[in-house]
Amino acid sequence: MGSADRDVTCPVPNRMAVPRRSTALLDWFKINVPDLPTPCLVYLSTKFPFISLRSPSMALEWVVLGYAAGAEAIMLIFLTLPGLDPLRKGLITVTRSLLKPFLAVVPFCLFLLMDIYWKYETRPTCDSDSCSPSEHLRHQKSIMKSQRNALLIASALIFYWLLYSVTGLIVKMDLLNKRIESQKRE
Numbered sequence: 001m002g003s004a005d006r007d008v009t010c011p012v013p014n015r016m017a018v019p020r021r022s023t024a025l026l027d028w029f030k031i032n033v034p035d036l037p038t039p040c041l042v043y044l045s046t047k048f049p050f051i052s053l054r055s056p057s058m059a060l061e062w063v064v065l066g067y068a069a070g071a072e073a074i075m076l077i078f079l080t081l082p083g084l085d086p087l088r089k090g091l092i093t094v095t096r097s098l099l100k101p102f103l104a105v106v107p108f109c110l111f112l113l114m115d116i117y118w119k120y121e122t123r124p125t126c127d128s129d130s131c132s133p134s135e136h137l138r139h140q141k142s143i144m145k146s147q148r149n150a151l152l153i154a155s156a157l158i159f160y161w162l163l164y165s166v167t168g169l170i171v172k173m174d175l176l177n178k179r180i181e182s183q184k185r186e
Contacts, residue, residue: 061108061112062112062149062152065105065108065109065112065152065153065156066152068102068105068156069105069152069155069156069159071102072102072105072156072159072160072162072163073155073159075091075094075095075098075163076159076162076163076166078091079091079092079095079163079166079167079170080166088170092167092170092171092174095163095167096167096171099163099164099167102160102163103160105156105157105160106157106160109153109156109157112149112153113150113153116146116149116150116153119142119146120146123139123142124139126139
C-alpha cells in the first residue's frame with residue numbers, strides 16, 4: 001500500500017452491530033459510510049473474514065425471469081421434438097394449462113425493461129478524463145449487466161410467443177387429423 005492508502009481512516013464497527021452476511025454488510029457500509037474508500041474495504045475484508053468484496057451477480061427478479069425463460073424453452077423443445085408422439089398429448093395439456101400463468105412474464109418483462117431504462121437514464125456518465133480506472137470498470141460492468149438483462153427479457157418474451165404459437169398450431173393440427181380420420185370412416 002502507498003502512503004495515501006495508510007492515511008485513510010476506516011470506520012471499524014462493533015462486531016455485534018454488523019450483519020453477518022457479506023452482502024448485508026456491504027450494504028450497511030454503503031448506507032452508514034457512503035464515501036468508503038477501496039482501501040477501507042480491503043482492510044475490513046481482512047478484519048472481518050466473512051466479508052466478500054463481490055456483490056451478488058443477479059438479483060432475484062432476474063433469476064426468476066431466467067427460470068421462466070428456461071422452462072418455456074424446455075417445454076418448446078419437448079413439443080417440437082420428433083418421436084415423442086405418445087407423450088405429446090400430455091405435454092400439450094400441461095403446456096396449455098401453463099400458458100395463462102406464464103402470461104405474467106409479459107408485464108414482468110415490461111416492468112424490468114422500464115427498470116433498465118431508468119437505470120440507463122440515471123446512470124452517471126463516465127468520460128475517459130473524468131473518472132478513475134475503477135469507476136470506468138464499474139461503468140462498463142453496469143452496461144454489460146444491462147445488456148445481459150435486456151437479452152434475458154427478449155428471450156423470455158420470444159420463448160413465450162413461440163410456445164403460444166407452437167401450442168396453438170399443434171392443437172389445430174390434432175383437430176384437423178381428427179377430422180380427416182372421421183371423414184375416412186364415413
